[in-house]
Amino acid sequence: MKKNKNILILCIILLYNCNANKTPSQRMPDSVQTTKSQDNLLKPQDPESKSQKHAHITLTTEEKMKFEIFIHALDISKKDKFAFSTKMKQDINQKVQNLLNKYDKFRSWILDDKHIQEQKELSKAFNYAYNRILYNKLKRSDNDQTTMQYIEGAFYYYLYDQYKDNHHYDGKLYGSTNPGFPNNYVSSFFEHFINTVIAKYDTNEKIFQAIKNELEDKNSALYAKTLNMLS
DSSP: OHHHHHHHHHHHHHHHHHHHTSOHHHHSOHHHHHHHHHHHHHSOOOOOOHHHHTTTOOOOHHHHHHHHHHHHHHHHHHHHHHHHHHHTTOOOOHHHHHHHHHHHHHHHHHHSGGGHHHHHHHHHHHHHHIIIIIIHHHHHSSSOOOHHHHHHTTOHHHHHHHHGGGSOOOGGGGTOSSTTOOOOHHHHHHHHIIIIIIHHOSSHHHHHHHHHHHHHOTTSHHHHHHHHHHO
16 A cells, blocks of 8 residues: 555656646647647738849840830930920920929839839830831841931931931931921830820829830821831
């Protein structure tokens, strides 16, 4: 009897020591541990910033080239408006100034590294216009101009402002039957995006989407007019 009592006491001591060695979390009831695990799963994570989200997105060499050409063309179109005012000895009116300020804001917005995805999409949308309106025409012409030089040559007042009499405008290179009349398919095409698209919308996001839609719509009035002048 005494022997059994001693064994019982020894077992109680061993059980107590084993439980004492456990950490607080190990001694926690199963129901509490389960609730804590679920809370951890439901805990909101820090939202990924847009710059981090698009950090892995890059432009291919071709995408970068076409995007830069499109923006360059819009830049020249803007400079052409200022050059026209200078040549006519007129101040740019407030309406046109507001329009160009809106373009500047859009330009800064889309050139930001946070909008690499938008740059990629715009480059892809510009692909048809680039090939049909610029590359194919330039390839058939007998000159060694780059695409950017070819675009610059389409803007009469910009040319005069930059080069005066050292570089003459030739409308025949741009589908105009009158070599001295500054209205051609290249200048008309790119001016449309500032004069019509950017003028119509008030946010950068809406401007971007509208430009992209216009470039992708091969059946648009813009393409019909441009290709008619091209032929």
